[in-house]
Amino acid sequence: MRRKQMKKRExxxxxxxxxxxxxxxxxxxxxxxxxxxxxxxxxxxIDEHLNGYAGMVHGGIICALLDEAMIWSAVIFGGKRxxxxxxxxxxxxxxxxxxxxxxxxxxxxxxxxxRFVICDGEVERDGSILATGNGKFxxxxxxxxxxxxxxxxxxxxxxxxxxxxSKGGENE
Numbered sequence: 001m002r003r004k005q006m007k008k009r010e011x012x013x014x015x016x017x018x019x020x021x022x023x024x025x026x027x028x029x030x031x032x033x034x035x036x037x038x039x040x041x042x043x044x045x046i047d048e049h050l051n052g053y054a055g056m057v058h059g060g061i062i063c064a065l066l067d068e069a070m071i072w073s074a075v076i077f078g079g080k081r082x083x084x085x086x087x088x089x090x091x092x093x094x095x096x097x098x099x100x101x102x103x104x105x106x107x108x109x110x111x112x113x114x115r116f117v118i119c120d121g122e123v124e125r126d127g128s129i130l131a132t133g134n135g136k137f138x139x140x141x142x143x144x145x146x147x148x149x150x151x152x153x154x155x156x157x158x159x160x161x162x163x164x165x166s167k168g169g170e171n172e
Contacts, residue, residue, distance in 0.1 A: 069107030
């Protein structure tokens with residue numbers, strides 16, 4: 001019997017101090033995102049101290065997860081291939097998100113309007129969608145990217161390093 005080979009994942013950059021994805025932020029979520037099928041995805045289990053009501057993840061945490069997945073989908077799949085900031089975001093909470101259980105988050109580009117990218121996202125568990133989001137993300141200028149780039153960590157991400165640098169972010 002032949003062993004099925006797993007496709008190597010392409011992870012997205014992160015910053016050490018980021019609340020959502022930072023690996024050195026002791027209070028953070030430590031969400032590790034990767035590209036798959038035109039989406040940016042990740043999985044995480046949220047600790048109990050980040051609940052709203054007992055047993056349920058606080059809505060602000062769900063917002064942070066969706067923001068992170070959608071903004072990185074804008075960076076990776078947006079036509080400008082640059083860095084973005086959140087301009088607007090809307091969420092729909094469809095069911096309680098349980099603490100201490102693995103949930104998945106994903107984001108994808110719906111429309112690229114040049115200066116803005118529109119993205120959608122969702123949080124799910126065991127195939128059930130628990131929350132959805134929609135956001136409008138504003139492209140940053142090269143000067144701001146130059147400030148951000150030294151903070152980016154690439155870890156297992158190599159594919160996207162060059163295009164971020166090519167947009168004025170190279171730390172020489």
